[in-house]
Amino acid sequence: MKTLVVDNGGYSIKIGYADGECRTVPNAVFKSRTDRKRAYISDQLDELNERTGLFYSLPCERGYLVNWDIQRQIWEHLFTGYQPSETRIALSDPIYTVPAINDYSGEILFEDFGFSAVHKSAAPRWIGCAAAAVSSSNRLCLVVDSGYSFTHVVPLLDGQILQSGVLRIDVGGKVLTNLLKEWISYREINMREETYVVNECKEDCCYVSIDFDIDMKISRLKNETNTIRREYVLPDFRQNMRGFVRNPVREKDDLQKVSMNLERFSLPEVLFKPNDIGIDQLGIGEAVVESTKRIHEHLAPGLLQNIYVVGGSSLFPNFRQRLEREVRSGAPDLYGVGLASIPNPITHAWTSGAMLAKSDELPGGFMTRTEYLECGEDFMLEQRFLEFNDDPDYAEYLTNKLTKATSKSDDAFVQSTN
């Protein structure tokens, strides 16, 4: 039986058979200002050339699925071509259940689409389980997921989320795009209705500063001595479907452009210093250190040595370097800091899920249609897909696991020194 793996993100869906290719498509329905009759569902956006004044309808808000009718519409479109009745589906879920938000995914997947079995767990669990399955040196890992809605720091042991160390920073790609829209609109030209274009501008121009003060100084220089200033030429949707970056030119031309100077690095800076724009929270680097402090001290070194950086916002140039530097300076000197190399931060959760599906090691396994019809969604939530546990016995269980994990890594240490 085939397994369809779906990493259902707030901005994009990563979808494909476990043994096949992964497609990344928007998790949104678009409407264009220019064409009021047509709505573009997810990848149908490819059929729209003039992506100006796009309006988004998103199933997720702050990373949680709240608009189920929109989500079903997108799934309906994407699941065409897969045979649900002969397919199991593995769907990513939020890290914790927010009880205020109803979860209709079971009902939709079983009753609307007729999947034969459903698996759900948080995307960081797929990453943690897959890492641990590859090598026992990865039993501990720390997932830093900087996505569209927010950024999460998630410590895991054997693919189990250590809840006390989970931290969320309310800054992700969306906040950055909105902020850039605001800056450009105030400083240059009104782009408040151009979310799509400004998002591309962000992706094309911005980078994470390694030395913020120096970059600030350079950005104040005039003419050629300013090595940061660029122009972003906006798409005209005739010759250029996407905008492009160029060095500032003296000669006048008719192209419409915005100047990108300190915006280039001040924007991603917000990920590392949210309180610069009034969001009173730790930055990513500080949050990683804080997370490991909240976990049993024996586990901190293992976590810091095995950091998995994923999510679209981690694609800014220098992101990993800056993160490593901040964690290095905030963590105790004795501990090593290591970032796992990840070929594609956007699809990594999907790839991990697909790997686990192929070897039948998805945490918690699948719930079959029969089980669902007998027990309903409650069974699915409470018995099989528990993400965290407040049971007092859990503490003891975890302590046992910890001692095993640390003694194992001690053994490994002894062996490697011999």
Added chain:
Amino acid sequence: MRSATRGQRDEKTRVVDASVRFMRQKRQRDALENDNFHEDPHANIVLQKNVPKFEEEDMPAVKRRKPSTPGAKTELGRRKKLESKLRFRRKFTALHEEYNQSKINDPEASIKGYQAYEEAAAPPSTVPPRKFCGVCGCFGGYTCIRCGTRFCSIECREVHNDTRCLKWTC
């Protein structure tokens, strides 16, 4: 700088108090969570038959799969119920706050982990925020005495006075 304010004393000496400043900052922060800065361009076109409303137009004729189990009747009924549930849309923050309010006096709530969302919120940083010019984005060494916005130079102060100062407060 003094000369700039002369002649317009009345308007320009109005000082915005801390609570208004706080509200303005909160509004700016909330705006960053918007999915669109502008509204659905066609949401107001409702009653024309040839231009269907956004949701209805796209709410697909959900392809009805033949119920495969003996409990077909109940399943169909359940699906209808589901359909109406799905159309019920609420803002995340509204749902969340409502739920928390309802649980505040519930002694069992604490063991259900419902506060996980709040508990996971990253705490404040110990490093104080830096100050940036509200106009150009440089480090801003000066503060507007009326609204509290930062600025870096006389030029930026002028721009601020002409464009944003106090306009944000209403």
